[in-house]
Amino acid sequence: MIYLDYAATAPVLPEVARAMNEAYGRYFANASALHTPGHLAMNEIERTRGLLAELINCEPEEIIFTSGASESNNAVMHTFEGCEIETSPYEHHSIIEVAEIYRGNKRPKLYSYMLANNELGEILELPCVGEDEYLHSDLTQVLGKMPIDVKALGLDYATLSAHKIGGPVGVGVLYVRKGVPFRPLIVGGNQEKRRRGGTYNTAGIIGFGAALKYMKDKKTWEIYDTYVRNLRDVLARRILAEIPGSSLNTDIVLGKSLPNILNVSFRAAEGESIQLYLDAEGIIVSTGSACASGDAKPSHVLMAKTGDAEVAHSSIRFSFGIDNTIEDVERVMEVLPGIVKRLQEISTIS
Ligand code: PMP
Numbered sequence: 001m002i003y004l005d006y007a008a009t010a011p012v013l014p015e016v017a018r019a020m021n022e023a024y025g026r027y028f029a030n031a032s033a034l035h036t037p038g039h040l041a042m043n044e045i046e047r048t049r050g051l052l053a054e055l056i057n058c059e060p061e062e063i064i065f066t067s068g069a070s071e072s073n074n075a076v077m078h079t080f081e082g083c084e085i086e087t088s089p090y091e092h093h094s095i096i097e098v099a100e101i102y103r104g105n106k107r108p109k110l111y112s113y114m115l116a117n118n119e120l121g122e123i124l125e126l127p128c129v130g131e132d133e134y135l136h137s138d139l140t141q142v143l144g145k146m147p148i149d150v151k152a153l154g155l156d157y158a159t160l161s162a163h164k165i166g167g168p169v170g171v172g173v174l175y176v177r178k179g180v181p182f183r184p185l186i187v188g189g190n191q192e193k194r195r196r197g198g199t200y201n202t203a204g205i206i207g208f209g210a211a212l213k214y215m216k217d218k219k220t221w222e223i224y225d226t227y228v229r230n231l232r233d234v235l236a237r238r239i240l241a242e243i244p245g246s247s248l249n250t251d252i253v254l255g256k257s258l259p260n261i262l263n264v265s266f267r268a269a270e271g272e273s274i275q276l277y278l279d280a281e282g283i284i285v286s287t288g289s290a291c292a293s294g295d296a297k298p299s300h301v302l303m304a305k306t307g308d309a310e311v312a313h314s315s316i317r318f319s320f321g322i323d324n325t326i327e328d329v330e331r332v333m334e335v336l337p338g339i340v341k342r343l344q345e346i347s348t349i350s
Contacts, residue, residue, distance in 0.1 A: 002283045002328045006164075007118055007141060007261055007319030012207075013166035019210035020168065023203035031200040032191055041202045048209030052173065055216060056158070057149040064174045064192045065205055069140040069161035070094040072174035075185040075196075076112065076136045076157045077102045084109035088124055089304035090117040092138060096300065107132050108181070114138040115153070116145070119301040119317060120250050121261025126153060134180055140164055144220045145258050156180045162204070165220075167211035171204040223322045229259035231320055235329045236262050243337050245269070245344060249305055249315055260320040263302075265311045269343035274316050277339040283332055286317045 003011065027044050029037030046060070053060040066072045073094040077085065082104035087095055095112050111133065116123050118141045129135045136157035139148060144165040150158050155177065162171035176182050182195060189197030214220070232252065239246050245267030250257050266274065271287040278285055298312035306312060318332075 002324075002331055004318045004320060004324065004328070004332070005284045005286050006321040007121075007317065008286055009163045009169065010166045010321055011323075012163075012168060013211055013214055015214050016167055016207045016210045020203045020207040023206040027202045027206065031202050032189075041200070044209070045200055045202060045205050048205050048212065051209055051212050051216070052160075055148065055212060056160075056175065057151050058175055059178065061193070062175055062178055064176060064195050065200070066172040066174055066196060067170055067198075067201070068163075068172035069138065069159045070172075071185065072159040072161075072172045073112075073138060074098050075174055075182075076110070076159070078185045079181055079183040080108070080110040080134075081183075082106050086111050086127075088113045090114060090120070090122065090124060090301050092118060092140070095138060109133045110136060112136045112138070114141070116141045116258045117301060118261075119299055120263045120305060121258040121319075122251065122305070123255065123257055126155075129154075129156075141258060141261075144215045145224045145260060146221050150175055150177075162208035162211060165211045165215055167208040168204045171201060171208045218322075220322060224259045228320050228322060228324070231324055231326060231329055232259060232262050232318070234326065235318060235332060236264070238329070238333050239264055239336070242333065243340050245340070247311070249302060249311070262318045262320075263315055264318070265306075265315040266340045267310075267314065267344070268347040269314055269340050271314050271316045273343050274336075274339055277343075278316075278332075278335065281335045283335065286319070287315065 027041040029041050031038055031041035031045055049060045049063050052063055077098040081102045083106050085099045085103045087099050091112060091114055111127050111129055113124055113126050115126065115137050126135065126137060134156040135154060137155050138159040140159055140161045141164065142148060143160050158175040160173040163169040184195050186197045191197055191200060236248055236252050243266065247265050249263040249265055250261055275285055275287050298309045302312035302315055
């Protein structure tokens with residue numbers, strides 16, 4: 001199998017699986033308990049918190065563990081219930097749909113702008129916020145791909161998720177800058193200084209820690225910036241040169257997109273059909289965002305970018321990880337031109 005859907009979820013790293021396996025045996029106790037096994041479990045949780053704080057340049061107390069990026073995003077929106085909320089048109093559904101629910105017109109105002117988008121990989125400019133205004137950024141796709149400094153970015157809140165870097169699904173983080181408003185989404189427990197109730201997912205948080213350690217030791221952002229960027233760019237250039245009717249939705253110019261995402265459209269060929277034919281060849285890609293699949297509407301992100309439903313429907317997303325090779329790109333280019341050609345030939349659209 002050639003896996004090119006890392007932006008949807010990355011395979012669990014062997015280091016992570018090992019750490020979690022050990023954790024289930026050794027750190028099974030409730031981490032909030034006052035007994036020794038509880039303390040030992042809590043020490044491990046604090047180790048992950050400390051490592052993450054170091055990696056994103058914040059204080060450990062500014063980190064809240066959640067069940068994933070979706071929950072972190074929901075928690076920020078929930079805090080600003082009834083307030084002005086401005087989001088970029090590229091946000092994930094767990095921002096866009098939740099903003100619809102909570103948006104009002106009182107102050108303070110919340111801005112939610114992701115630093116990089118999951119469907120296009122596009123890097124956005126973050127707004128400058130003024131008096132009585134706060135800035136949240138969903139950094140889910142950025143972790144591991146670029147260095148993150150929440151202070152330098154001027155963020156009040158930031159969202160992260162473990163499963164995009166080879167950690168487990170079901171572990172996320174919300175960074176909440178000291179002193180900014182926060183209203184817990186899940187109440188009913190003292191955990192996380194009363195900011196997020198629920199028994200600790202100790203093994204999951206330990207697994208996240210192992211993924212962060214891997215990221216730090218390998219400096220994965222450097223590998224993405226050089227090696228992975230080259231794979232992505234070779235694929236982009238070959239698609240444009242070898243497949244008639246192809247166009248890039250991702251701007252691959254340096255600094256305009258994450259190095260690992262390539263979104264492409266093929267005139268008169270449906271994205272989902274391409275995806276299925278590639279799947280039959282053992283090549284795994286996605287159409288738009290995996291979270292939106294099964295949804296017949298064109299992706300709101302592709303629509304915001306291209307303004308053209310035809311282009312949006314004919315798009316697929318390749319997303320690379322550091323384990324991909326140039327042979328993977330060559331294999332894609334052995335089969336993709338034929339698949340697109342066949343679909344274009346049977347299409348009623350010209
Ligand atoms: N935000 C972005 C930008 C994402 O790419 C994703 C995953 N598709 C999420 C949020 C949701 O993450 P999680 O699965 O951890 O809830």
